[in-house]
Amino acid sequence: MKFKVPRGTSDVVFEKAEKKQLVEDTAITMFERFGYRPIITPTFEHTELFQRGIGENTDIVQKEMYTFKDKGGRSLTLRPEGTAPVVRAYLENGLASRSLPVKLYYCGQMFRYERPQAGRYREFWQLGVEAIGTKDAFIDAEVILLLVRIFEEMGIKDLELHLNSMGCPGCRKSFSEALRKYLADKIEHLCEDCQKRARMNPLRVFDCKVRGCQSAIKDAPLISNFWCEDCCNHFETVKGLLNDMGVSYILNPALVRGFDYYTKTTFEVRTESLGAQNALGGGGRYDGLVEEFGGQSTQAIGFAIGTERVIMAMEILNENFSAGSKIDVFVASIGEARKNGFKILDSLRKMGISADMDYAERSLKGQMKLSDKLKASHVMILGPDELKRGNCLIRDMKSGEQTEIKLTDISLWAKNCFKK
Numbered sequence: 001m002k003f004k005v006p007r008g009t010s011d012v013v014f015e016k017a018e019k020k021q022l023v024e025d026t027a028i029t030m031f032e033r034f035g036y037r038p039i040i041t042p043t044f045e046h047t048e049l050f051q052r053g054i055g056e057n058t059d060i061v062q063k064e065m066y067t068f069k070d071k072g073g074r075s076l077t078l079r080p081e082g083t084a085p086v087v088r089a090y091l092e093n094g095l096a097s098r099s100l101p102v103k104l105y106y107c108g109q110m111f112r113y114e115r116p117q118a119g120r121y122r123e124f125w126q127l128g129v130e131a132i133g134t135k136d137a138f139i140d141a142e143v144i145l146l147l148v149r150i151f152e153e154m155g156i157k158d159l160e161l162h163l164n165s166m167g168c169p170g171c172r173k174s175f176s177e178a179l180r181k182y183l184a185d186k187i188e189h190l191c192e193d194c195q196k197r198a199r200m201n202p203l204r205v206f207d208c209k210v211r212g213c214q215s216a217i218k219d220a221p222l223i224s225n226f227w228c229e230d231c232c233n234h235f236e237t238v239k240g241l242l243n244d245m246g247v248s249y250i251l252n253p254a255l256v257r258g259f260d261y262y263t264k265t266t267f268e269v270r271t272e273s274l275g276a277q278n279a280l281g282g283g284g285r286y287d288g289l290v291e292e293f294g295g296q297s298t299q300a301i302g303f304a305i306g307t308e309r310v311i312m313a314m315e316i317l318n319e320n321f322s323a324g325s326k327i328d329v330f331v332a333s334i335g336e337a338r339k340n341g342f343k344i345l346d347s348l349r350k351m352g353i354s355a356d357m358d359y360a361e362r363s364l365k366g367q368m369k370l371s372d373k374l375k376a377s378h379v380m381i382l383g384p385d386e387l388k389r390g391n392c393l394i395r396d397m398k399s400g401e402q403t404e405i406k407l408t409d410i411s412l413w414a415k416n417c418f419k420k
């Protein structure tokens with residue numbers, strides 16, 4: 001074999017592709033049930049959008065972006081996440097003039113140059129929502145509830161919802177100062193990157209996976225000690241609403257998440273069953289991002305789910321998770337009768353019934369085997385004897401029952417059988 005997929009990417013074929021479709025369909029049904037509408041943005045954007053949006057000192061911007069110059073010399077980046085592009089699109093398309101909040105959802109590939117391992121890829125899919133234009137704590141609760149309800153709908157149990165508040169810029173300022181002071185004493189225990197982070201953006205030391213850095217921040221000050229009254233009240237309301245809805249959560253003051261844009265509520269859904277890459281989805285408020293991109297002061301919140309990780313979790317945690325296309329009718333015929341079969345196939349498909357036939361000139365026996373593999377619920381056999389009588393044979397593959405019907409009665413039979 002001459003060519004292989006690039007490291008960290010994969011082909012999604014057959015059952016995997018069908019499982020992916022099932023996950024996406026379930027999430028999108030839920031997004032729409034909660035009143036979110038689709039948005040599609042380009043897979044690449046101007047590099048500066050992510051530098052400004054995600055933050056210069058984050059791992060994503062520093063190490064993980066696929067950035068390239070196009071033939072016109074512009075610096076472009078394959079999107080590593082969906083929030084900054086959606087906010088750009090919100091401003092560029094004048095969505096602020098719609099009724100607020102604007103509630104949007106997306107489904108698409110993201111690209112991060114990370115070390116590939118199970119659940120971590122260089123090209124991966126996200127399903128996400130963004131609700132832009134309100135500071136109401138009810139929307140925080142709605143977004144979190146949507147995330148939780150999606151996993152319930154998918155039959156994924158054994159989940160932990162981690163919850164925190166990153167505070168407003170005021171709380172963040174005092175927290176960063178305290179953290180900077182704390183880290184100054186530990187500087188020699190930090191990796192080279194974190195020594196820089198400790199000065200430039202100390203919060204990002206929390207993202208570092210190096211063991212020395214993790215133990216250095218073990219007793220670091222926590223954001224929860226720096227919340228102002230407004231942030232406390234907002235967080236209390238969100239927690240209260242979640243309690244009312246029966247959603248349980250773990251308060252995790254160390255949940256800072258890897259983006260600079262977060263303010264106030266942040267959250268992540270994790271499952272132990274996935275090992276190291278245990279976050280199925282996460283998000284939070286980003287009340288300053290619209291303004292950062294040149295818009296009016298506008299509060300917003302959203303989340304994204306990692307599709308591949310959800311598929312992995314469903315394979316482990318939901319014993320009923322199977323996807324695989326089934327067809328309603330397999331039309332079996334040989335020789336001249338194939339032409340009749342081809343016509344019947346077309347009329348069934350026009351009625352909205354999924355139907356298929358043999359395209360490799362198999363014997364009738366071979367076609368029966370194929371119909372089994374295709375999981376056909378019924379096989380229509382156009383045997384020479386039946387055709388002479390103007391009839392065909394229909395076998396119900398579940399019960400094994402066979403009936404002979406007139407060719408002219410096929411639509412009636414199909415209508416009754418599939419009630420479409």
Ligand code: HAM
Pocket residue numbers: 080081082083112114119120121122123124125126128129130279280281282283284285286301302303304305306307308309
């Ligand atoms: P994130 O936590 O970076 O957030 O990504 C969301 C989810 O995408 C993760 O929980 C994980 O399931 C999946 N994911 C992340 N990186 C990879 C990877 N390399 N391979 C496979 N799956 C991955 C965001 O992207 C934010 N934009 C979410 C958000 C929306 N915040 C506010 N609005």
